[in-house]
Amino acid sequence: MLWSALDILTQANFWAATIRIATPLIFGVLGALLCERAGVLNLGIEGIFVAGAMSGWLAVYLGLPLWGGVLVAAATGALFGLLHGILTVPLGLSQHVTGIGVTLLATSVAYFGYRVAFPNVATPPRIEAFPPLDLPVLGDLPFIGPILAQQTAFTVLAFACVGALALILARTPLGLALRAVGDNPEAVEAQGLSVVGLRLGAVMAGSALMALGGAFLTLSAFNAFYFGMINGRGWVCIALTVFASWRPGKALLGALLFGALDAYQLRLQTITGGAVPSQIFLMLPYVFSIAALVLVARRADYPRALMKPYFKGQR
Amino acid sequence: MHPDPRPLVLSLAGITKRFGPLTANDHIDLDVRAGEIVALLGENGAGKTTLMSILFGHYVADEGVVHIAGADGQLAPLPGGSAEAALAAGIGMVHQHFALAENLTGFENIVLGTQSLWSLGLRRGAARAKLERLITESGLATDLDVPVARLSVGEQQRIEILKALYRDVRVLILDEPTAVLTPQEADSLAATVRTLARKGLAVIFISHKLHEVLALCERVVVLRGGAKVADQPTLGASRASLAELMVGRPIPARERPPANPGAPVLDLRGVSVGAPGQRDRLEGADLEVRAGEIVGIAGVSGNGQGALAQLVAGLASPRAGEALIAGVRASRADPAGRIAAGIGRIPEDRHRDGTIGALSVAENYVLETIAAPENQRAGLVRRSDIRRRAARAIADYDVRCPGPDAAVRALSGGNMQKVVLARVLERAPRLVLAHQPTRGLDIGATTDVHRRLIAARDRGAAVLLISEDLDELFALSDRIAVVHAGHLSAAMDTAGLDIRKVGLMMAGHAAEEAA
Numbered sequence: 001m002l003w004s005a006l007d008i009l010t011q012a013n014f015w016a017a018t019i020r021i022a023t024p025l026i027f028g029v030l031g032a033l034l035c036e037r038a039g040v041l042n043l044g045i046e047g048i049f050v051a052g053a054m055s056g057w058l059a060v061y062l063g064l065p066l067w068g069g070v071l072v073a074a075a076t077g078a079l080f081g082l083l084h085g086i087l088t089v090p091l092g093l094s095q096h097v098t099g100i101g102v103t104l105l106a107t108s109v110a111y112f113g114y115r116v117a118f119p120n121v122a123t124p125p126r127i128e129a130f131p132p133l134d135l136p137v138l139g140d141l142p143f144i145g146p147i148l149a150q151q152t153a154f155t156v157l158a159f160a161c162v163g164a165l166a167l168i169l170a171r172t173p174l175g176l177a178l179r180a181v182g183d184n185p186e187a188v189e190a191q192g193l194s195v196v197g198l199r200l201g202a203v204m205a206g207s208a209l210m211a212l213g214g215a216f217l218t219l220s221a222f223n224a225f226y227f228g229m230i231n232g233r234g235w236v237c238i239a240l241t242v243f244a245s246w247r248p249g250k251a252l253l254g255a256l257l258f259g260a261l262d263a264y265q266l267r268l269q270t271i272t273g274g275a276v277p278s279q280i281f282l283m284l285p286y287v288f289s290i291a292a293l294v295l296v297a298r299r300a301d302y303p304r305a306l307m308k309p310y311f312k313g314q315r
Numbered sequence: 316m317h318p319d320p321r322p323l324v325l326s327l328a329g330i331t332k333r334f335g336p337l338t339a340n341d342h343i344d345l346d347v348r349a350g351e352i353v354a355l356l357g358e359n360g361a362g363k364t365t366l367m368s369i370l371f372g373h374y375v376a377d378e379g380v381v382h383i384a385g386a387d388g389q390l391a392p393l394p395g396g397s398a399e400a401a402l403a404a405g406i407g408m409v410h411q412h413f414a415l416a417e418n419l420t421g422f423e424n425i426v427l428g429t430q431s432l433w434s435l436g437l438r439r440g441a442a443r444a445k446l447e448r449l450i451t452e453s454g455l456a457t458d459l460d461v462p463v464a465r466l467s468v469g470e471q472q473r474i475e476i477l478k479a480l481y482r483d484v485r486v487l488i489l490d491e492p493t494a495v496l497t498p499q500e501a502d503s504l505a506a507t508v509r510t511l512a513r514k515g516l517a518v519i520f521i522s523h524k525l526h527e528v529l530a531l532c533e534r535v536v537v538l539r540g541g542a543k544v545a546d547q548p549t550l551g552a553s554r555a556s557l558a559e560l561m562v563g564r565p566i567p568a569r570e571r572p573p574a575n576p577g578a579p580v581l582d583l584r585g586v587s588v589g590a591p592g593q594r595d596r597l598e599g600a601d602l603e604v605r606a607g608e609i610v611g612i613a614g615v616s617g618n619g620q621g622a623l624a625q626l627v628a629g630l631a632s633p634r635a636g637e638a639l640i641a642g643v644r645a646s647r648a649d650p651a652g653r654i655a656a657g658i659g660r661i662p663e664d665r666h667r668d669g670t671i672g673a674l675s676v677a678e679n680y681v682l683e684t685i686a687a688p689e690n691q692r693a694g695l696v697r698r699s700d701i702r703r704r705a706a707r708a709i710a711d712y713d714v715r716c717p718g719p720d721a722a723v724r725a726l727s728g729g730n731m732q733k734v735v736l737a738r739v740l741e742r743a744p745r746l747v748l749a750h751q752p753t754r755g756l757d758i759g760a761t762t763d764v765h766r767r768l769i770a771a772r773d774r775g776a777a778v779l780l781i782s783e784d785l786d787e788l789f790a791l792s793d794r795i796a797v798v799h800a801g802h803l804s805a806a807m808d809t810a811g812l813d814i815r816k817v818g819l820m821m822a823g824h825a826a827e828e829a830a
Contacts, residue, residue: 173430173437176423180416190414191428191478192399304417312373 001271008267012143012283013060016150017266020221022259024213026158028237029251030165031077031209037169037246038202039182041101044084046234047106047212048077054110057218059226060281067220069218070154077211078204080106085203090196092309113183114225129223130154136253144167154220159252160190161209166248175248178202182303195310210234224238239289254292261285321348324387325406325486330379331567332365339365341542345422347486349384350520352508352526354549355531358757359540359729363521364490366538367488371408371510372398378620407479411491417464421474422446424463425481442481449480452514453507469500474790476507488513488519493527497615498785498818506532522785523758525554539563562758571769574793578607579639580777581627586610586624586636589801596622599636600803604794609768609778611792612804613785613817619798620781621663624750628651628660632678641745643666654683659744661735663751665728669735672724676704676716679723680738703711708737714762721754729760736764740771747771747778765791785814 003109008014028045035042044050056073060066080102118125130152139145169175177198181188185195213233218225240258244250265281325347332340340362347353357363368374370806372379373709375396382390383404394400415424457473466474472676474516479487489508508531512518514778522528528535529549537545537560545560548635581604587738589596593660597619604610612620623633627640629650638645641656654660660683662668670679681690681701690697705719712733716726732752739747749768753761768791774777782788787793797820804826820826 171436173426173428173434176427176437177432180419180424180427183416183418184414185409186412187414187416187424187427189398190408190410192402193428194430200752214505301418 004271005268008108008264008271011267012059012146013150014263014267014272016147018256018259019147019151019155020259021262023155023158024216024221024233025237025240025255025258026060026162027209027213027216028234029240029255030248031206031213032237033244033246033248033251034082034165034178034206035203035228036241036306037182037303038178038229039185039303039310040085040088040199040203040310041095041099042102042203042206042210042305043096044080044102044106044207045099045237046230046232047103048080048109048207048210049230049234051106051110052214053218053229054114054214054225055284056211056215057127059112060219061125065245066128066130066219069214070157073211073215073219077208077214080211081204081207082200084207085200085222088309089199092311096305097161099157111227115279124224124226126223127219130220130227133169146285150207154216157212158216159179161212162248166212167249185305189310189312195312199310204287210237213237222296235295237287239293242300243289243292245296245301246303258285258289261288270288320350321350322507323390323514324348324349326382327366327370328380330366330369330376330380330381330691331725332362332369332374332376338541339457340369343538343541343543345536345543345546347519349485349515349517351511351534352512352520354532354535355519355521355538356528356557356561357757358759359727360757361435361538363538363539365541367408367490367519367521370401370406370488371817372396372401387753402482405483405485405489407482407484407486408473408488409479409490409492412661413475415463415471418462420462421457421459421466421470421477424474425459425478429481445479446481450673451479453477453480453511455480455507464632468495469497469503472496472504480511484516484521486517488521490521491523492520493522493524493632495616495783497821499822501527502527521793523558526786528557528808529554537561537589558758566758568624568763569692571791572773574608574772576608576793577775580641581779582637582639583626584627584637586638587634588626589634593622595613595619595801596801597622597626598801600798600799602806603719604777604779606745607772607775607778608793609772609780609791611788611809612669612779612803613779613788614783614796614798614821616783618821619801619803620750623779623798623803624663624748624781627658627746627748628662629658657742657745659776660741660743660745661732661739661749661752662755665731665735670723670731673722673757675720676709676714676723676726676734677702677719679734680705680708680719683738684742697783708734708741712737721780728755732756732760732764736767740767743774744771744776745806747776748781749778750781751783752780753782753784785817788817789814797821797826 028049032042032045053075054074056069059072060069064072066156084102084287085097087093088095132149136147139149169179177188177193181195181198188198214230217229236258240251240254243254263286265284269278269281289309327343327345330340343366351640353365365374369376372395381393383393393404403768423587425446450507455473455477460597463471465473492504496504502694508518511643525803526780532549535547535549535552536543539561545630581602583602585599585601587598595617614620622631626633626638629648629652632648640653643656657782658752684690690701702719709716709719712731714730716730723734752764756764768778780788780791789809792809794808795809795812795817797804797817799821800823804820
């Protein structure tokens with residue numbers, strides 16, 4: 001039994017599943033860390049995932065191409081980001097309360113929209129989802145090939161976003177300004193930049209990324225929209241952001257680790273064959289998240305201005 | 316008198332700003348010339364901050380205009396209400412609380428906002444070259460490539476000044492720049508400011524420390540109650556004359572009769588507090604404070620005075636050594652026990668640790684003794700009794716507030732501190748722990764705090780005074796010890812003690828080499 005438990009790690013199938021499970025989390029953590037780097041906690045993430053999943057899928061169902069659906073999802077996310085941003089940045093409302101409100105609103109609007117569009121369906125309608133990658137040379141490699149063959153272009157986008165965000169934060173004037181506004185907005189103001197503009201922009205862009213995480217589920221991992229399909233993925237991203245110390249590279253690592261644990265527990269369930277209740281295994285990734293937070297969060301270097309509203313001219 | 320040949324760079328005319336019924340700035344005129352160092356003096360609430368905020372675009376003046384010289388030397392009106400316009404016009408300000416992002420390096424802080432946000436990369440080469448030139452010209456050498464959080468306060472200030480110079484400022488405003496510096500750092504800052512002024516920079520120097528103003532500035536402008544009450548050359552002015560202009564009445568000279576110390580009230584032998592890796596900790600400290608004397612602790616904040624204050628207040632327990640505090644062996648953290656033993660605590664941050672803003676003056680007044688029989692009966696607070704006693708304390712300590720039911724949050728810093736003083740001193744404590752008791756207070760309130768601390772000493776209390784202000788320490792203390800990196804020096808008699816020696820010890824030199 002121990003042997004078969006270890007054997008899982010050698011299966012290409014397991015690694016392919018790891019990446020598939022991790023992809024929406026990668027988008028989510030990147031989005032959350034972008035918002036938080038600018039000083040705004042965005043607990044609207046869970047609802048924005050739902051809205052992105054629903055709107056992207058609906059757009060494709062109504063005839064848009066797949067990438068059009070991706071854009072629609074991102075725009076939907078940005079819109080909810082704008083709402084969260086206006087309430088928390090210029091108006092300075094509580095970021096916790098507003099975020100939970102945005103989650104409730106976005107989830108309800110998405111469910112409502114789905115019910116209005118499909119009043120009487122028993123089985124959810126389906127779309128033609130992103131096809132698996134067909135890579136000329138890489139696809140023929142041993143071990144790596146079969147893993148890649150199960151991924152889609154949407155996953156490639158997630159990995160590209162990791163690199164792009166890391167580069168922007170570390171190397172560009174915009175990245176400097178974003179990091180500064182989450183640490184000391186007065187420093188940004190004193191240099192003649194707009195705190196409100198930077199924070200609003202970061203929350204909108206971050207929310208767009210979150211919505212892409214949702215859209216991945218309906219446009220790539222599955223091909224339909226179900227109620228309850230997000231199932232806490234957004235909240236996991238909030239925890240993974242702390243685990244990642246607000247760094248895109250570590251965000252990728254955290255998402256992959258969580259994905260690997262989830263994929264592993266699914267396979268462990270089949271090995272033990274019901275001797276252990278399946279709920280125990282389902283719990284594992286979350287137990288890991290809590291353990292990791294206990295270890296990491298105590299030493300976490302939070303952005304100093306996180307959750308602190310800034311009003312111009314008030315010191 | 317000859318007209319000053321230097322060109323005007325900044326001219327404020329008739330600046331007026333009202334907040335409701337309060338006139339914060341009342342028709343203020345101010346001219347500053349290139350290469351001039353002008354001091355701006357005034358008590359808290361005199362209108363300095365408002366005036367500078369108007370200059371820097373945080374507020375818009377109700378009346379009056381600001382003119383600033385352009386690159387061609389011609390004066391042009393400065394549009395109000397825009398920090399960007401002020402920056403572009405060449406006005407730079409170094410705030411008392413630095414406007415630095417601590418997670419960025421000094422270099423990143425300096426170039427922040429100077430390049431288009433939409434450019435794909437940071438242009439480092441040209442920025443580096445310009446900074447190298449500025450550093451050579453000004454002598455502001457500092458490490459630009461580590462996160463600002465790891466730099467000392469003096470180094471952070473150099474970054475702030477470089478930040479302004481990088482923007483080609485013609486007018487540099489320094490707000491209380493020496494409040495947090497050691498005397499040596501302050502000297503080096505003064506030298507830098509002189510160098511910059513010689514190159515044509517106009518400097519507005521805001522400070523409470525009158526001896527610095529007299530040494531550095533050529534002209535002094537005094538605000539009082541929102542109006543300009545003096546604009547005169549520094550030559551011929553004295554500390555007393557300037558203080559009188561600021562306050563509006565003569566300030567009596569501080570008198571400190573010689574101490575008459577009795578038995579030790581605080582006795583530390585080889586006491587260590589805080590984990591070894593911690594910055595603010597004590598390592599094997601020996602200290603004795605006797606009844607009827609004031610012992611001052613000098614040091615740059617974060618070198619161990621926080622740990623010492625926590626130990627005395629009962630918020631921390633000693634890791635090693637023997638601590639006898641007000642006759643009680645202190646082996647564990649026990650704040651209530653310390654209060655019962657007769658320790659009066661004036662905390663460093665009166666907003667966070669000294670008062671509870673939402674509670675009334677009367678409630679704050681009895682905060683530490685709420686369980687005592689005079690304050691409660693059968694578990695119920697004796698409200699009317701407390702209010703009556705609080706009203707008496709308000710009168711005795713001259714707390715300016717609507718009454719004992721006013722929320723402490725609405726009080727000014729000086730009045731808040733008076734509430735803390737009343738609470739602490741009315742109990743006639745055996746040991747007073749005064750941690751930065753006058754931080755942020757103006758001359759009037761500071762004088763009052765000093766007078767009351769000396770009165771407590773003369774009554775027979777032992778006073779432990781922790782301060783970053785060397786003038787305050789030398790004025791009040793009978794003996795002074797210096798703390799650096801967790802190590803506390805032996806206490807030295809203030810009489811005959813050289814302030815430069817204390818400054819060097821604050822920077823980490825041993826007593827022998829500093830002598």
